[in-house]
Amino acid sequence: MAELQLVVRNGTAFCHGRAQRADVAVEDGRIVALGDRLRGKREVDATGCWVMPGIVDAHTHMALPVCGLRSGDDFDSGTRAAAFGGVTCIVDFSVAEPGMSLAASIESRREQAAVSVVDYSLHSEVVGMTPSRLDEFADACRLGVRSFKFYTTYSDSGRMTDDGMLFRCFRRLALLGGRAVVHAENDAIVLSMTKELLSKGRTSITDLPDARPSVCEAEAVSRVCLLARHAGVELRIAHLTSGDGLAEIAAARRRSNAGAPSRVWVETCPQYLLLDETSYEQACGRCFAATPPLRTSEDRLALWNGIAEGMIDLVATDHCPFTRAEKTMSERFVDLPYGIPGVETLLPLLLGEVLGSGRIGSERLVELLCEGPARALGLWPRKGVLAVGADADIVIVDPRERRSIRTDDLHMATDFSPYEGHEVVGWPRVTIVRGKIVVEEGRFVGETGWGRFVPQQPTAGSRELERAI
Template sequence: MPAFDLVIRNGETVTATDRVCQDIGILDDRIAALGTNLEAGKREIDAQGKLILPGGIDAHCHVEQMSSSGIMTSDDFYSASVSAAFGGTTTIIPFAAQHRGQSLRAVVDDYMACAEPKAVIDYAFHLIISDPTDAVMGQELPAMIEDGISSFKIYMTYDALKLDDYEILEVLATARREEALVMVHAENHDVIRWLSERLLDQGCGNPKYHAVSHSRIAESEATHRAIALAELVDTPLFIVHVSSEEALNEIRRSQARGLKVMAETCPQYLFLTAKDLDKEGMIGAKFCCSPPPRDESAQEAIWEGLIDGSFQVFSSDHAPYRFDATGKLSAGPNPNFKQIANGVPGLEVRMPLLFSAGVVGERMDIHRFVEVTATNPAKIYGMYPRKGTIEVGSDADLAIWDPEKQVTISIDMLHDNMDYTPYEGKEVTGWPEIVLSRGRIVVEDNSLMVERGSGEYLRRARASSAQPTGNLVPEVDENSNFNAKIL
């Protein structure tokens, strides 16, 4: 009688701290043994010459979500989860988005009904809070946190989503009391509004002016202000999709002062620039996202922040809007930059892009790669050590990588529901060949091996247990802020 359901032999397992040539024995959905010369499995995989990494966690992606302007993303939970799996990601955390006037409970129930019959890998939810009424903050949000949704996103821009500073303080205070994590889209709404109005008044409506209107100052000022508000309340803060050196410097200064501030960046800020928004005709609309890509010097600064630990997480911020009337061109064939749906796809290529440019390109070691794509997201968002590592007892979420496989990225070889990729024609080295989720082989021989709805929903621990690896953020002295009794 075989001792294991599956044994992966002769591969090199890599975690955030270790690199070991060993076998992996999987029983049911967990890693049951690690070592050499393990007993037989019902099935065996020879991973000679391959790397075995923890399955990736994409902690920031927009799936089957209606934007504040009423445009639906092109990917539902089936196409998004399939695409994620083919890129080595085995857990996604998209957003259950509250629009004004909506009940959080109804929003989550509706989102769960979308996910359960479709997802092929495991998933959790963040919330988006756009209407922090007394009922939401006093009853609904604490109930959601108790149910395992321990992180939520707020916006400092967009007319239908933005919170003012008073509302942000209320959200931060609730997060502190309930041990949840606040994620913030940090851009100054009035700066963007002021610049946008003047650009449009002068007839400057082409896609490239999206990057002009979303200035670096808008991002750095809002980042500074969000950090200051979090410091006042003495609660952890997570800054999403950082694009500029100026915002990164605000984060670094706060971390150096011992504040509990964490941050992420995304592929578009390493591999795209504002020049992409200036392509002929409306092609630049394909690259419009907020914050926008900057210039080459900003790219280099963001790389350094990812390498030195200023950023804890590398997410895709996958926001898939097709280049047609259902997405980018919903306002017509020649929209101005304010009418273009904001977002770029990147779910499937997130890990291969970073592996190729970072690990193969010798900009970061492979342990740092694992930290920012899997281990840190698991720790920060309350899923570790079930997810994000290779340990006995952890879920058997694994990606067997061919570190030498060369791939030319093309929309034709991706599995999302998009009609373009902003990384068309880019050559990468390293790609996952076999991907497992809870011991199930999800991807093999470039084929999907599991059924719709076979992914599982994940309840997450409260944020009090969140501790990223790498550049750890020190604790704040309890006496450094106002008396906690005020809360």
């Protein structure tokens, strides 16, 4: 075979998700061959290393307005940190503003994201939807955005979509081959529990889990699964946290096996797998403020069981960093900016669970971090897989490297990591985005603006409809 542009040689490559000895050849940003003894003008030696598809982080919040602040990373700094962590594609969110159409908010966010170092796609945040605005979904789809984020809570800040509107949106999305992503918590219970806690002077961060107990999640998960099934829309539950929530997913899936067309994807995050509510008792407990809150160690175990049993499809970060000063701006949990950093530590933390604790297998890791998110978002098989024709998004991992996570070594725009001191085994060495090396041996060698927007394909079975619209 003629000499190729770039070849990653001698590694254990996860071709089509299966680990095997193979070289990976790249031309013009795509994978052109998987095989033995391939030669390239440029060669990267991956002897003793794993060659994985680049990680797709399906849930990030760069430069997100929260509590009068903005999450610390913009698309430049945040995607640099992502690249250091082996993430080659992020899926962030448009920011809905009153009076702005879905398409306008997507276009404005794409302008902000143009500086990205790695590829990006967007979910369209849906807030303040009305019957007269339903046609906006088709406009968003034409822009390549087919994933729409809804909240069943945050009525206090005007972000909630009520059940009636949710059902109508779901039905429209089903017609368009779109996907619904839901932050599922029961708003009335959250409001009522919060009010009760505040009236008793229970305002500490350790009270946050009681303000948003797992029944909130379980009830809302059950309800939106039912609505999605009746609407026939593909649904993704964002950041699932609890065993109770997972039980409702299992029940919904049993029902949908009875011939319903919709499917439910489930996402969880490293913080719900690795941390629990005891983090709130730490000296900087408020640094861990997030919604939904961290839960019990039993919930953590239930989520790991969910992963083992194939109930959970993807792990994403909900990356939303703030500084310690910002995270502690108030004593009261209700006045804090919610969100924690994570885009850079996603792969290292999960590698630790493969190579360290052995809790999951390496191929399952690739499913959870690459194939799962790419399929759930309509980015597969361009993203999330090492296969001929796919984008040459590659991360080379050294499975022998042991590290203790230290905030000072990381590149996210924050002085806090929830995983400070956490021991991991395995670390990303080289990150390649569409054939370009962007991180090499701990050095950034990419460029601002290299990232490209990745459009989302319609859901399977809806292609005909798509053409008709």
